[in-house]
Amino acid sequence: xxxxxTPTVPYRREKDQYxxxxxxxxxxxxxxxxxxxxxxxxxxxxxSLTDYNxxxxxxFIGFDNYAEMLDDPQFLSSVLNTLLWVGGTxxxxxxxxxxxxxxxxxxxxxxxxxxxxxIPYAVSGIGVGVIWSFILGSGGALDQALGAFGVxxxxxWLVDAPxxxxxxxxxxxxxxxxxxxxxxxxxxxxxxxxxxxAAKMDGANGFRLFRSILWPMLRPLTAVVVGLSIVASLKTFxxxxxxxxxxxxxxxxxxxxxxxxxxxxxxxxxxxxAIAVFLTVVTLVASIxxxxxxxxxxxxx
Amino acid sequence: MRTRRIAAGLSxxxxxxxxxxxxxxxxxDDGATTGTLDFYTNKAAWEPDFEELNATSESxxxxxxxxTGYSDADQYDAFIRxxxxxxxxxxxxxxxxxxxxxxxxxxxxxxxxxxxWDKAVDEGWITEDMRDAYTFxxxxxxxxMNVAYWxxxxxKNIFEEQGLEEPTTWAELDAIAEQLSGEGITPYYQxxxxxxxxxxxxxxxxxxxxxxxGLATGEVEYTDPRIVAIxxxxxxxxxxxxxxxxxxxxxxxxxLKQGDYAMIxxxxxxxGSLDGAGMVSGEDYDMFVIPAVNPALETTPVAVESxxxxxxxNSSQKTLGLSYSEWWMSPDAQTAWSEARGDVAFNPQAxxxxxxxxxxxxxxxxxGFERYDRYYExxxxxxxxxxxxxxxxxxxxxxxxxPYLETIQAEADKYWADQE
Numbered sequence: 001x002x003x004x005x006t007p008t009v010p011y012r013r014e015k016d017q018y019x020x021x022x023x024x025x026x027x028x029x030x031x032x033x034x035x036x037x038x039x040x041x042x043x044x045x046x047x048s049l050t051d052y053n054x055x056x057x058x059x060f061i062g063f064d065n066y067a068e069m070l071d072d073p074q075f076l077s078s079v080l081n082t083l084l085w086v087g088g089t090x091x092x093x094x095x096x097x098x099x100x101x102x103x104x105x106x107x108x109x110x111x112x113x114x115x116x117x118x119i120p121y122a123v124s125g126i127g128v129g130v131i132w133s134f135i136l137g138s139g140g141a142l143d144q145a146l147g148a149f150g151v152x153x154x155x156x157w158l159v160d161a162p163x164x165x166x167x168x169x170x171x172x173x174x175x176x177x178x179x180x181x182x183x184x185x186x187x188x189x190x191x192x193x194x195x196x197x198a199a200k201m202d203g204a205n206g207f208r209l210f211r212s213i214l215w216p217m218l219r220p221l222t223a224v225v226v227g228l229s230i231v232a233s234l235k236t237f238x239x240x241x242x243x244x245x246x247x248x249x250x251x252x253x254x255x256x257x258x259x260x261x262x263x264x265x266x267x268x269x270x271x272x273x274a275i276a277v278f279l280t281v282v283t284l285v286a287s288i289x290x291x292x293x294x295x296x297x298x299x300x301x
Numbered sequence: 302m303r304t305r306r307i308a309a310g311l312s313x314x315x316x317x318x319x320x321x322x323x324x325x326x327x328x329x330d331d332g333a334t335t336g337t338l339d340f341y342t343n344k345a346a347w348e349p350d351f352e353e354l355n356a357t358s359e360s361x362x363x364x365x366x367x368x369t370g371y372s373d374a375d376q377y378d379a380f381i382r383x384x385x386x387x388x389x390x391x392x393x394x395x396x397x398x399x400x401x402x403x404x405x406x407x408x409x410x411x412x413x414x415x416x417x418w419d420k421a422v423d424e425g426w427i428t429e430d431m432r433d434a435y436t437f438x439x440x441x442x443x444x445x446m447n448v449a450y451w452x453x454x455x456x457k458n459i460f461e462e463q464g465l466e467e468p469t470t471w472a473e474l475d476a477i478a479e480q481l482s483g484e485g486i487t488p489y490y491q492x493x494x495x496x497x498x499x500x501x502x503x504x505x506x507x508x509x510x511x512x513x514x515g516l517a518t519g520e521v522e523y524t525d526p527r528i529v530a531i532x533x534x535x536x537x538x539x540x541x542x543x544x545x546x547x548x549x550x551x552x553x554x555x556x557l558k559q560g561d562y563a564m565i566x567x568x569x570x571x572x573g574s575l576d577g578a579g580m581v582s583g584e585d586y587d588m589f590v591i592p593a594v595n596p597a598l599e600t601t602p603v604a605v606e607s608x609x610x611x612x613x614x615n616s617s618q619k620t621l622g623l624s625y626s627e628w629w630m631s632p633d634a635q636t637a638w639s640e641a642r643g644d645v646a647f648n649p650q651a652x653x654x655x656x657x658x659x660x661x662x663x664x665x666x667x668x669g670f671e672r673y674d675r676y677y678e679x680x681x682x683x684x685x686x687x688x689x690x691x692x693x694x695x696x697x698x699x700x701x702x703x704p705y706l707e708t709i710q711a712e713a714d715k716y717w718a719d720q721e
């Protein structure tokens with residue numbers, strides 16, 4: 001409490017005078033946050049320690065759900081798929097987004113080159129899933145197009161793992177490149193002119209300019225984009241639900257799908273909540289570690 | 302200061318949760334027998350059919366349904382489960398028979414319908430054997446909303462071109478599949494998502510109904526050599542190219558129409574989809590009851606799927622819901638329903654609009670046929686979820702069936718151990 005260091009008597013009295021009305025003013029906000037944010041989190045954590053089928057009363061069973069979760073080979077496969085999503089979405093939508101931004105940011109009319117990438121962003125994830133499943137399904141649009149070029153023996157895009165996860169990441173990229181490109185462009189345009197011009201005077205160009213000047217100066221923005229991408233990919237659900245429903249045989253299931261399946265398909269609310277808690281902890285830890293490291297002052301330019 | 306704030310926050314949170322908890326617990330039955338009944342269903346696509354039925358129910362029972370349709374089955378399931386904790390539990394809702402209904406009945410959440418059943422059976426509105434799926438501890442709960450028999454639909458044009466007739470034995474069916482695949486026509490439809498079970502169900506029940514029932518009760522293991530042998534037959538048929546591409550996203554009805562495959566094993570509600578795809582019942586498509594795999598069986602097993610209409614025990618509309626349920630069983634209601642929905646009727650006295658469905662209803666309830674519960678309802682949900690996925694994986698990559706069966710059995714072991 002920094003204010004405690006310089007207490008003055010009249011100040012104290014003034015503060016007390018408004019004390020109760022101040023509480024009244026903040027109460028609705030606090031209550032909303034408590035009911036909508038904290039309570040569900042506490043409730044989910046409590047349910048994860050119980051055996052509960054959505055009827056009757058939850059029965060406390062300690063950490064059994066967590067033990068069952070870690071013991072399930074399907075859970076491990078979901079963790080691996082989720083990691084594939086995290087890596088894949090960093091590589092493809094974020095990587096291509098950066099590429100598009102770099103190639104167009106200081107071009108005249110570059111906006112017209114970036115704009116088309118933004119259009120798919122208007123479609124919801126589940127919509128993207130449905131559209132792409134028509135393209136990638138066996139005998140779908142892609143197979144027919146390849147057939148027209150004489151390629152008859154096409155891969156089974158959505159059936160074989162890990163190919164199905166890879167093509168779904170590409171479908172996500174179709175949607176996500178535009179917004180990443182937009183964010184990176186904003187970052188690039190906010191870099192001050194002087195160091196750029198100085199570097200160019202010194203003869204830095206192309207990759208050298210990018211590596212020594214643009215990339216370090218983009219860092220605060222990269223940290224946010226990558227951080228958001230990690231969080232979004234850890235909870236990947238809609239595209240997979242729309243395209244393969246996690247199948248065949250759970251081969252493309254992500255943690256969010258496993259959580260949904262246990263909770264709403266099997267009505268094992270306890271196990272589903274345990275996965276939810278696990279996912280929350282992983283997401284929090286990943287975000288905190290990553291952002292701490294990236295945004296700390298020692299990485300500044 | 303800080304700890305005091307946290308304490309205040311926690312006590313506020315506790316107060317709110319207590320308040321929320323106090324809201325739960327159901328409501329008093331208002332005792333009305335006529336009026337508007339709130340009805341919830343996961344068959345959103347059938348909403349117009351229920352609305353159409355209102356004309357008949359208004360004159361017949363003076364009850365109008367106010368239908369809320371959910372198109373996502375899982376979301377619906379969670380909604381209904383949670384509604385029992387509130388004073389808005391539904392006066393009428395659709396559900397599934399089998400373990401999911403047993404779960405609700407065990408918790409005392411469903412209103413008893415034994416009187417309605419007694420009357421309906423006495424009047425000859427329903428056959429006695431339909432009762433089984435609705436009976437728990439000797440009492441009945443819910444009434445059947447619909448009934449569907451799982452049969453083989455076929456593209457009539459393909460059958461005529463190939464000079465094929467409806468088979469009466471399993472050997473004849475195999476011969477048809479062989480001839481079709483020899484001509485470059487895929488015999489059967491299949492999918493690797495959700496509806497992955499029908500062929501397994503058909504092969505197991507058609508070989509030995511007791512073996513099939515044993516799977517549902519946990520007496521037979523999925524790794525039983527007899528099950529493995531059946532899966533191997535299935536795999537050999539897969540390898541012979543008898544099944545359609547599992548990853549296809551073409552609508553099953555459209556696929557049958559375009560001749561992507563000649564036959565499709567589906568419930569008798571599929572007439573509606575085929576009619577919707579522009580095929581004419583009896584002209585472009587027809588159906589036959591699939592013969593038993595084992596010719597030594599005295600009766601031909603036919604999979605039956607029946608979805609219940611239930612009333613919540615603590616609903617404010619309990620009496621109204623039960624009045625509607627009683628009316629629902631009557632021939633008037635079932636004739637109107639069959640007309641609206643284009644489906645078979647469970648009531649033998651009802652008139653069925655489509656002659657093909659009329660004939661199917663009489664055939665399978667007659668001698669020489671034995672009805673068994675569809676795999677989807679007969680299997681406990683956690684085992685079902687794994688089994689549907691594993692069959693899907695097997696369909697996608699037909700090979701040694703044992704690893705798939707072992708995965709299902711592992712879940713079954715866990716489930717049955719929890720039940721003790």
